[in-house]
Amino acid sequence: MAPFAGAADYAGPLFDTHLHYNQEAWDGHAGPYPPAEALARMQRNGVKAIVANSRPNAGTQTLAAARETRAAGVTVVPFVRLYRNRDDYDNWFRDDSIYEMVQAELARGTASGPYRGLGEFHLYDSANANGPVARKLIALAEQRQLAVLAHVDDVAIDLLMANAPSRGRSLRLIWAHTGIGGPPVARVQALLERYPLLMGELSYRPGLTCDGGTLCPEWRALILKYPERFLVGSDTWVNQRWSAYDEIMRGYRTWLGDLPPEVAQRIAWGNAAGLFGIK
């Protein structure tokens, strides 16, 4: 099932919890990664389920409806992306037309079922977590039990959680990259302890792997302490990530193989499957 896995590597199913199918990957007409190409990459890497989101949302709608998706045995968990175009990256948190677009998408759903989350969204300035539309979207996510995939710093995690009606006790926040700026492991641990539903997605995480692609000691210790709180994802934010998809997944299989099998299975598959109720 996993032709790229070495003898000691994790060889079970993967849940890609950070997948984009953006316009430049394939826009319905041209582009290097039409559904058959994208699905072939998932299938040959043993990726059995994905959190799909895209700029604009047409890409997710396409994957959710594609005959190739079912043929490849891939389950699509759709998220509403907050971006129609690149300008929205810096404006979504204060633009009411984004809130309206999200509500329209939620009402519409997808061929793979209702949307299960919002994001990925970015906050390049953590203070924008308090933008009027950011506040409304976080409240909406908690009320509707939608997960949130957030590319933010550790300061913004506290701000987003504070804006949830439960003050963060009930918000299912997936922290993209577990902090791409590399906040210290102790800070990550403190946030995991403070917010019981906070999960860390590990693509691009600085300091995660050391020699030979195995886990660095302090990350190995953190993952063993919180085996139910981490996820893996490809982050196909540019087409180069689609061309590197095999290597990205092989990299995960390498360090997952360095963990006890039941822990590896949770991070590769079980945590996300449990979050979204996938068998």
Ligand SMILES: [Zn+2]
């Ligand atoms: Zn991303």
